[in-house]
Amino acid sequence: MATLGELERAVMDVLWNTDEAVSANDLRDRLDAAEDGSARDVAVTTVLTVLSRLETKGFVSRDRASRPHLYRSVTTRADHTAGLMHEVLGTAPDRDAALARFIGQVTPAEAETLRTLLGSMSPNER
Structure with a gap:
């Protein structure tokens, strides 16, 4: 099983806490607005890189039919x-x-x- 780095875990926490698919921009905004003391100021390109890695690891699926692409967790x-x-x-x-x-x-x-x-x-x- 693939392990998660700190930022990957933060992204997965956002995805696990939502029922809808989200864009990279929305993920970045949610990471920045975290109220649990884990707020992060990250660039959307960084979020896209993390999402790409998570997709490769099998944690995330991407809806390529939508623009912008939407991401959701594959597992709970x-x-x-x-x-x-x-x-x-x-x-x-x-x-x-x-x-x-x-x-x-x-x-x-x-x-x-x-x-x-x-x-x-x-x-x-x-």
Whole structure:
């Protein structure tokens, strides 16, 4: 799974937080207006370069039929996070120990969510 650089992550955060496809100019404006302390003053050419890289990595799709081109996320933030977790778990020499350590660090509410999710899986999914 491809990793994301700091600016790529910021662009993906904007795309993950919107339901509509957006232009590079709109993305730049949203990056500049971020109210969470992560506001960035970037050129639209920089945003276009980042979008091109994200498209190559499979994170973004581009609607070439529109002018300006419109971009949207291909996957959800949850899909990306799950993929990263699976990738990291795959690098552990002792997968069971890594899972045990992870489960030992979750909150009671997260543990209950895990129980519910595991209980709802069919035998074929396990």
